[in-house]
Amino acid sequence: MLIENIILKNFRNYEYQEISPKKGINIIYGRNAQGKTNILESIFLSSTARSHRTNKDTDLIRNLQQGYFIKIEGKRDEEPFSIDINCTKITSRSNKRIIKVNDISLTRTGQLMGVLNSVMFSPEDLTVIKEGPSERRRFLDILISQINPSYFYALQEYFKIIKQKNALLKSVYEGGKNRDLIEIYNLKQAKTGSKIIKERKIFIEQINMKSKQNHYDITKGIENLDIRYDCDIPDYSGDENDFYKAIDKIKDKEIRVQSSILGPHRDDIEILLDGMNIRDYGSQGQQRTAILSLKFAEMQIIKEKTGKKPVLLLDDALSELDLLRKRTLLDKIDTNQTFITCTEKRKYMTLDDNISFYFVNKGTVKSI
Amino acid sequence: MADMYPKPLSRLIAAFEMFPGIGRKMASRLAFHLLTMDDERIQYISESIRDAKAGLSYCSVCCNITQKDPCDICSSGRDHSVICVMSSVKDLMAMERTCEYDGVYHVLHGVISPMEGVNPEDLKIKELLRRLDGNVKEVIIATNSSVEGEATAMYLSRLIKPFNIKVTRIAHGISVGTEIEYADEATLIRALKGRTAI
Ligand SMILES: Nc1ncnc2c1ncn2[C@@H]1O[C@H](COP(=O)(O)OP(=O)(O)OP(=O)(O)O)[C@@H](O)[C@H]1O
Numbered sequence: 292m293l294i295e296n297i298i299l300k301n302f303r304n305y306e307y308q309e310i311s312p313k314k315g316i317n318i319i320y321g322r323n324a325q326g327k328t329n330i331l332e333s334i335f336l337s338s339t340a341r342s343h344r345t346n347k348d349t350d351l352i353r354n355l356q357q358g359y360f361i362k363i364e365g366k367r368d369e370e371p372f373s374i375d376i377n378c379t380k381i382t383s384r385s386n387k388r389i390i391k392v393n394d395i396s397l398t399r400t401g402q403l404m405g406v407l408n409s410v411m412f413s414p415e416d417l418t419v420i421k422e423g424p425s426e427r428r429r430f431l432d433i434l435i436s437q438i439n440p441s442y443f444y445a446l447q448e449y450f451k452i453i454k455q456k457n458a459l460l461k462s463v464y465e466g467g468k469n470r471d472l473i474e475i476y477n478l479k480q481a482k483t484g485s486k487i488i489k490e491r492k493i494f495i496e497q498i499n500m501k502s503k504q505n506h507y508d509i510t511k512g513i514e515n516l517d518i519r520y521d522c523d524i525p526d527y528s529g530d531e532n533d534f535y536k537a538i539d540k541i542k543d544k545e546i547r548v549q550s551s552i553l554g555p556h557r558d559d560i561e562i563l564l565d566g567m568n569i570r571d572y573g574s575q576g577q578q579r580t581a582i583l584s585l586k587f588a589e590m591q592i593i594k595e596k597t598g599k600k601p602v603l604l605l606d607d608a609l610s611e612l613d614l615l616r617k618r619t620l621l622d623k624i625d626t627n628q629t630f631i632t633c634t635e636k637r638k639y640m641t642l643d644d645n646i647s648f649y650f651v652n653k654g655t656v657k658s659i
Numbered sequence: 660m661a662d663m664y665p666k667p668l669s670r671l672i673a674a675f676e677m678f679p680g681i682g683r684k685m686a687s688r689l690a691f692h693l694l695t696m697d698d699e700r701i702q703y704i705s706e707s708i709r710d711a712k713a714g715l716s717y718c719s720v721c722c723n724i725t726q727k728d729p730c731d732i733c734s735s736g737r738d739h740s741v742i743c744v745m746s747s748v749k750d751l752m753a754m755e756r757t758c759e760y761d762g763v764y765h766v767l768h769g770v771i772s773p774m775e776g777v778n779p780e781d782l783k784i785k786e787l788l789r790r791l792d793g794n795v796k797e798v799i800i801a802t803n804s805s806v807e808g809e810a811t812a813m814y815l816s817r818l819i820k821p822f823n824i825k826v827t828r829i830a831h832g833i834s835v836g837t838e839i840e841y842a843d844e845a846t847l848i849r850a851l852k853g854r855t856a857i
């Protein structure tokens with residue numbers, strides 16, 4: 292993937308801006324709140340149809356304006372492509388968005404997926420380490436679903452089973468007479484749930500292998516990163532019968548709390564640094580490094596499965612790393628094009644070949 | 660909001676809202692559309708509703724919708740030793756269109772769904788069990804492959820097993836998420852032929 296031209300009109304703090312990024316590393320620098328992240332956001336938006344930091348499209352329209360426009364032109368395997376996003380405000384909260392690929396309007400947003408592959412590293416990623424288990428499950432589920440659609444269907448089915456079962460538990464608790472139906476939902480939960488856990492375990496193993504190596508490289512072998520799937524089901528080795536037995540045993544409790552309390556929807560992913568839970572023991576820089584190792588593993592896996600090198604977007608991702616970690620990380624990057632935001636130019640002067648610099652000041656970009 | 664409308668109009672909206680899948684917004688659209696129609700059409704609509712209700716009933720054997728009892732299928736010379744269980748009349752019609760099936764049917768009128776408050780006793784299951792005398796050799800369960808359809812199938816197979824009757828499930832060569840109603844004939848035939856014991 293290679294982006295060759297970006298046009299922003301009334302997007303965030305840009306009135307009108309053209310940028311011509313180069314192959315290799317593009318460093319976007321400037322003081323705080325000048326519009327660096329906004330550039331990466333426009334690329335991510337053109338890649339996934341959503342912003343990495345807001346769900347409201349109207350946030351993206353420059354203050355007091357009626358709409359924004361983004362155009363991205365580039366090459367995908369030497370084949371030119373263009374993406375246009377045209378967003379117009381209707382009311383203060385609603386808007387209309389037209390997306391075009393190669394000048395043809397899309398009928399469904401899903402058609403944009405895969406036109407421009409990108410991977411974003413942003414401060415928001417840290418939630419995977421810092422927040423609760425649901426963030427980690429989400430990270431894992433999104434990643435596996437992208438690569439394995441049948442996993443996505445299994446997940447949908449599983450959540451449906453859980454919803455139905457919870458409704459049943461509630462009605463049984465309230466005196467409904469269909470207690471024997473629970474068995475049926477438990478059987479289904481155990482069957483579909485086992486499939487999900489199996490996929491997750493296989494995947495965690497791949498992620499673990501790759502992120503361990505990444506972390507080893509970035510820290511020059513000083514730290515050991517370990518990622519494990521943490522499944523709460525007792526005496527469970529993957530056999531759906533064991534899963535069933537475990538939930539059958541807690542049937543009365545589940546009726547009492549009117550909720551399914553065991554299974555992949557309650558599992559977690561353990562991220563260990565030198566054997567300790569990184570959430571509680573890791574320093575800021577260590578947590579940052581771990582998430583980079585993890586996201587790099589994500590990128591490697593996507594690349595392996597789709598055969599395309601995605602554009603890399605590093606927003607602030609290096610700021611808490613020392614120089615050694617930064618350099619090793621940049622050396623590891625195997626992509627045609629990378630965008631990095633930072634506040635100072637100086638620190639990256641030591642890096643060699645294929646670096647372009649862009650200075651951002653109050654919503655204008657100058658190629659240096 | 661409905662309070663702002665004249666009473667007959669809000670009643671009409673409320674009436675449309677009783678249909679499955681129709682919310683307040685769609686109900687108002689239908690109601691307002693009805694107001695623009697001429698008397699002749701209105702009469703046609705109201706008569707069709709009344710006649711349908713008066714002229715149609717459930718078959719006392721298979722619970723299909725019919726004008727005479729038992730229904731055409733149940734009173735025909737088809738193979739009465741095989742019963743294909745469908746969740747709706749629409750699914751039954753789809754199966755009939757294949758012209759491949761020569762047994763008889765049983766319509767449940769729904770699937771088990773605790774979320775929507777549909778329990779086994781709300782379906783025509785008692786009526787099915789009553790039919791399982793010595794003449795029935797096989798029960799084919801042809802509910803959808805959705806979570807609800809699968810749970811219903813599992814529930815039925817457990818109920819029928821003690822009768823020592825073969826219980827089979829149609830194979831779903833149909834892609835995940837597809838409803839039987841919308842499947843093409845070829846796919847349905849394949850699914851019917853590839854049915855498996857459960
Ligand atoms: N809809 C909008 N209209 C006008 N300006 C906006 C809009 N949305 C954001 N901004 C402005 O954009 C600037 C922030 O841009 P951005 O997030 O790209 O900063 P940054 O250069 O990445 O800063 P930092 O180094 O702090 O991360 C802020 O000044 C903000 O007020």
Ligand SMILES: [Mg+2]
Pocket residue numbers: 327328329606607632
């Ligand atoms: Mg920023």
